Amino acid sequence: SQTIHQWPATLVQPVGSPLSLECTVEGTSNPNLYWYRQAAGRGLQLLFYSVGIGQISSEVPQNLSASRPQDRQFILSSKKLLLSDSGFYLCAWSGGRYGYTFGSGTRLTVV
Amino acid sequence: DQQVKQNSPSLSVQEGRISILNCDYTNSMFDYFLWYKKYPAEGPTFLISISSIKDKNEDGRFTVFLNKSAKHLSLHIVPSQPGDSAVYFCAALAHFGNEKLTFGTGTRLTIIP
Numbered sequence: 346s347q348t349i350h351q352w353p354a355t356l357v358q359p360v361g362s363p364l365s366l367e368c369t370v371e372g373t374s375n376p377n378l379y380w381y382r383q384a385a386g387r388g389l390q391l392l393f394y395s396v397g398i399g400q401i402s403s404e405v406p407q408n409l410s411a412s413r414p415q416d417r418q419f420i421l422s423s424k425k426l427l428l429s430d431s432g433f434y435l436c437a438w439s440g441g442r443y444g445y446t447f448g449s450g451t452r453l454t455v456v
Numbered sequence: 457d458q459q460v461k462q463n464s465p466s467l468s469v470q471e472g473r474i475s476i477l478n479c480d481y482t483n484s485m486f487d488y489f490l491w492y493k494k495y496p497a498e499g500p501t502f503l504i505s506i507s508s509i510k511d512k513n514e515d516g517r518f519t520v521f522l523n524k525s526a527k528h529l530s531l532h533i534v535p536s537q538p539g540d541s542a543v544y545f546c547a548a549l550a551h552f553g554n555e556k557l558t559f560g561t562g563t564r565l566t567i568i569p
Contacts, residue, residue: 351499354497387561388462388545388560388561389500389559389562391557391559394556433497435499435500437499439557444488444490444502444557445557446502447499450499452497
Protein backbone atom coordinates (compact mmCIF):
# COMPACT_ATOMS: atom_id res chain seq x y z
CA SER A 346 0.00 0.00 0.00
CA GLN A 347 1.01 3.57 -0.55
CA THR A 348 2.29 5.61 2.37
CA ILE A 349 3.63 9.11 2.70
CA HIS A 350 6.12 10.24 5.29
CA GLN A 351 6.76 13.79 6.30
CA TRP A 352 9.18 15.16 8.89
CA PRO A 353 9.79 16.78 11.24
CA ALA A 354 6.40 17.04 12.95
CA THR A 355 7.21 20.35 14.61
CA LEU A 356 9.92 22.91 14.06
CA VAL A 357 10.79 26.23 15.69
CA GLN A 358 13.24 28.30 13.72
CA PRO A 359 14.57 31.86 14.13
CA VAL A 360 13.95 34.49 11.49
CA GLY A 361 16.66 34.40 8.84
CA SER A 362 17.54 30.74 9.36
CA PRO A 363 17.32 28.13 6.58
CA LEU A 364 14.59 25.52 6.23
CA SER A 365 14.41 22.01 4.86
CA LEU A 366 11.30 19.86 5.09
CA GLU A 367 11.33 16.41 3.57
CA CYS A 368 8.59 14.21 2.21
CA THR A 369 8.88 10.68 0.86
CA VAL A 370 6.32 8.39 -0.71
CA GLU A 371 6.34 4.59 -0.67
CA GLY A 372 4.42 2.04 -2.67
CA THR A 373 4.02 3.99 -5.88
CA SER A 374 6.19 5.25 -8.69
CA ASN A 375 6.20 8.57 -10.52
CA PRO A 376 3.63 10.16 -8.22
CA ASN A 377 2.47 13.74 -8.57
CA LEU A 378 3.65 15.47 -5.41
CA TYR A 379 2.41 18.64 -3.74
CA TRP A 380 3.35 21.02 -0.94
CA TYR A 381 0.49 22.86 0.77
CA ARG A 382 0.47 25.36 3.60
CA GLN A 383 -2.29 26.07 6.05
CA ALA A 384 -1.72 29.42 7.73
CA ALA A 385 -3.60 30.35 10.90
CA GLY A 386 -7.28 30.83 10.07
CA ARG A 387 -6.70 30.14 6.41
CA GLY A 388 -7.47 27.28 4.04
CA LEU A 389 -5.06 25.00 2.23
CA GLN A 390 -2.85 26.94 -0.14
CA LEU A 391 -0.97 25.05 -2.85
CA LEU A 392 2.68 26.12 -2.86
CA PHE A 393 4.41 23.75 -5.28
CA TYR A 394 3.66 20.67 -7.29
CA SER A 395 5.83 18.24 -9.21
CA VAL A 396 5.00 15.72 -11.92
CA GLY A 397 8.48 14.21 -12.07
CA ILE A 398 12.14 14.38 -11.02
CA GLY A 399 13.43 17.92 -11.34
CA GLN A 400 10.05 19.24 -12.48
CA ILE A 401 8.71 21.86 -10.10
CA SER A 402 5.85 24.29 -10.61
CA SER A 403 5.34 27.20 -8.25
CA GLU A 404 1.83 28.39 -7.54
CA VAL A 405 2.57 31.54 -5.58
CA PRO A 406 5.63 33.78 -5.39
CA GLN A 407 7.21 33.50 -1.96
CA ASN A 408 10.27 32.96 0.12
CA LEU A 409 10.23 29.20 -0.42
CA SER A 410 11.51 26.76 -3.02
CA ALA A 411 10.99 23.08 -3.72
CA SER A 412 13.08 20.33 -5.23
CA ARG A 413 12.52 16.74 -6.30
CA PRO A 414 15.89 15.01 -6.38
CA GLN A 415 14.40 11.50 -6.56
CA ASP A 416 11.15 10.08 -7.86
CA ARG A 417 9.56 9.69 -4.45
CA GLN A 418 11.24 12.52 -2.56
CA PHE A 419 10.00 16.09 -2.36
CA ILE A 420 11.80 18.80 -0.40
CA LEU A 421 10.61 22.24 0.68
CA SER A 422 13.35 24.75 1.42
CA SER A 423 14.09 28.32 2.30
CA LYS A 424 17.39 30.14 2.53
CA LYS A 425 16.12 32.73 5.04
CA LEU A 426 12.87 32.27 6.91
CA LEU A 427 10.43 35.11 7.51
CA LEU A 428 7.88 35.41 10.29
CA SER A 429 5.15 35.04 7.66
CA ASP A 430 6.46 31.58 6.77
CA SER A 431 4.95 30.20 9.97
CA GLY A 432 2.20 27.69 9.34
CA PHE A 433 1.28 24.06 8.95
CA TYR A 434 2.97 22.49 5.93
CA LEU A 435 1.51 19.45 4.24
CA CYS A 436 2.96 17.16 1.62
CA ALA A 437 0.59 15.16 -0.57
CA TRP A 438 0.59 12.81 -3.50
CA SER A 439 -2.24 12.27 -5.96
CA GLY A 440 -3.72 9.08 -7.26
CA GLY A 441 -6.70 6.82 -6.85
CA ARG A 442 -10.22 7.65 -5.81
CA TYR A 443 -9.20 9.67 -2.80
CA GLY A 444 -7.84 12.59 -4.74
CA TYR A 445 -4.85 13.33 -2.62
CA THR A 446 -3.23 11.47 0.24
CA PHE A 447 -1.65 13.79 2.76
CA GLY A 448 1.25 13.41 5.11
CA SER A 449 0.87 14.16 8.79
CA GLY A 450 2.17 17.70 8.41
CA THR A 451 4.88 19.91 9.91
CA ARG A 452 4.06 22.74 12.28
CA LEU A 453 6.60 25.48 11.56
CA THR A 454 6.93 28.41 13.94
CA VAL A 455 9.30 31.18 12.97
CA VAL A 456 10.36 33.29 15.95
CA ASP B 457 -9.51 34.34 -6.87
CA GLN B 458 -11.14 31.80 -4.55
CA GLN B 459 -12.69 29.24 -6.89
CA VAL B 460 -13.98 27.09 -4.06
CA LYS B 461 -15.67 28.84 -1.17
CA GLN B 462 -16.86 27.71 2.21
CA ASN B 463 -18.63 30.75 3.57
CA SER B 464 -19.16 29.43 7.09
CA PRO B 465 -15.86 29.34 8.97
CA SER B 466 -17.48 27.55 11.89
CA LEU B 467 -20.57 25.56 12.78
CA SER B 468 -21.84 24.14 16.08
CA VAL B 469 -24.35 21.29 16.15
CA GLN B 470 -25.92 19.30 18.96
CA GLU B 471 -24.91 15.65 19.16
CA GLY B 472 -27.42 13.45 17.36
CA ARG B 473 -28.67 16.23 15.09
CA ILE B 474 -27.81 16.79 11.44
CA SER B 475 -24.72 18.77 10.43
CA ILE B 476 -24.85 20.51 7.06
CA LEU B 477 -21.67 21.96 5.60
CA ASN B 478 -21.88 24.03 2.45
CA CYS B 479 -19.52 24.72 -0.41
CA ASP B 480 -19.78 26.86 -3.54
CA TYR B 481 -17.58 26.88 -6.61
CA THR B 482 -17.16 29.16 -9.59
CA ASN B 483 -15.22 27.11 -12.14
CA SER B 484 -17.61 25.22 -14.43
CA MET B 485 -14.74 22.92 -15.49
CA PHE B 486 -14.74 21.20 -12.09
CA ASP B 487 -16.14 17.71 -12.53
CA TYR B 488 -15.18 15.92 -9.33
CA PHE B 489 -15.67 17.06 -5.76
CA LEU B 490 -14.28 15.75 -2.50
CA TRP B 491 -14.65 16.39 1.19
CA TYR B 492 -11.72 16.05 3.56
CA LYS B 493 -11.71 16.00 7.33
CA LYS B 494 -8.83 17.43 9.32
CA TYR B 495 -7.99 17.12 12.98
CA PRO B 496 -5.51 19.58 14.59
CA ALA B 497 -1.85 18.83 13.84
CA GLU B 498 -2.77 16.09 11.35
CA GLY B 499 -3.04 15.91 7.59
CA PRO B 500 -6.51 15.96 5.99
CA THR B 501 -8.11 12.58 5.35
CA PHE B 502 -10.53 11.74 2.58
CA LEU B 503 -14.16 11.52 3.62
CA ILE B 504 -16.44 11.27 0.59
CA SER B 505 -16.54 12.34 -3.04
CA ILE B 506 -18.99 12.89 -5.88
CA SER B 507 -18.69 13.02 -9.63
CA SER B 508 -20.45 15.73 -11.58
CA ILE B 509 -22.59 13.09 -13.30
CA LYS B 510 -24.33 12.42 -9.98
CA ASP B 511 -26.32 14.61 -7.65
CA LYS B 512 -25.99 12.52 -4.51
CA ASN B 513 -23.54 10.10 -2.95
CA GLU B 514 -24.06 8.40 0.37
CA ASP B 515 -21.63 6.58 2.64
CA GLY B 516 -22.95 5.63 6.05
CA ARG B 517 -23.68 8.76 8.05
CA PHE B 518 -22.23 10.99 5.34
CA THR B 519 -24.08 12.21 2.25
CA VAL B 520 -22.85 14.70 -0.31
CA PHE B 521 -25.31 16.55 -2.53
CA LEU B 522 -24.32 18.34 -5.73
CA ASN B 523 -26.37 21.05 -7.45
CA LYS B 524 -24.51 21.78 -10.68
CA SER B 525 -26.80 24.55 -11.86
CA ALA B 526 -26.20 26.43 -8.62
CA LYS B 527 -22.54 25.35 -8.44
CA HIS B 528 -23.17 24.26 -4.89
CA LEU B 529 -22.49 21.16 -2.87
CA SER B 530 -23.22 20.21 0.67
CA LEU B 531 -22.12 17.56 3.13
CA HIS B 532 -24.71 16.13 5.50
CA ILE B 533 -23.69 14.23 8.59
CA VAL B 534 -26.44 12.46 10.46
CA PRO B 535 -26.49 11.72 13.28
CA SER B 536 -23.63 13.96 14.34
CA GLN B 537 -21.17 12.48 16.83
CA PRO B 538 -18.51 14.12 19.05
CA GLY B 539 -15.77 12.51 16.93
CA ASP B 540 -17.04 14.49 13.96
CA SER B 541 -15.63 17.68 15.49
CA ALA B 542 -12.94 18.74 13.03
CA VAL B 543 -12.25 21.11 10.16
CA TYR B 544 -13.91 20.05 6.92
CA PHE B 545 -12.47 21.06 3.57
CA CYS B 546 -14.35 20.98 0.31
CA ALA B 547 -12.17 20.39 -2.76
CA ALA B 548 -12.75 20.36 -6.51
CA LEU B 549 -10.94 18.87 -9.47
CA ALA B 550 -11.09 19.32 -13.24
CA HIS B 551 -10.07 16.02 -14.87
CA PHE B 552 -9.56 17.66 -18.20
CA GLY B 553 -7.71 20.59 -16.70
CA ASN B 554 -4.54 20.50 -14.67
CA GLU B 555 -5.99 17.87 -12.30
CA LYS B 556 -4.90 19.81 -9.24
CA LEU B 557 -7.24 19.91 -6.31
CA THR B 558 -8.53 23.34 -5.37
CA PHE B 559 -9.52 23.56 -1.72
CA GLY B 560 -11.99 25.75 0.08
CA THR B 561 -11.03 27.62 3.23
CA GLY B 562 -12.60 25.05 5.54
CA THR B 563 -15.41 24.94 8.10
CA ARG B 564 -14.71 24.10 11.72
CA LEU B 565 -17.48 21.79 12.96
CA THR B 566 -18.02 21.45 16.69
CA ILE B 567 -20.40 18.80 17.97
CA ILE B 568 -21.87 19.72 21.32
CA PRO B 569 -22.49 16.71 23.60
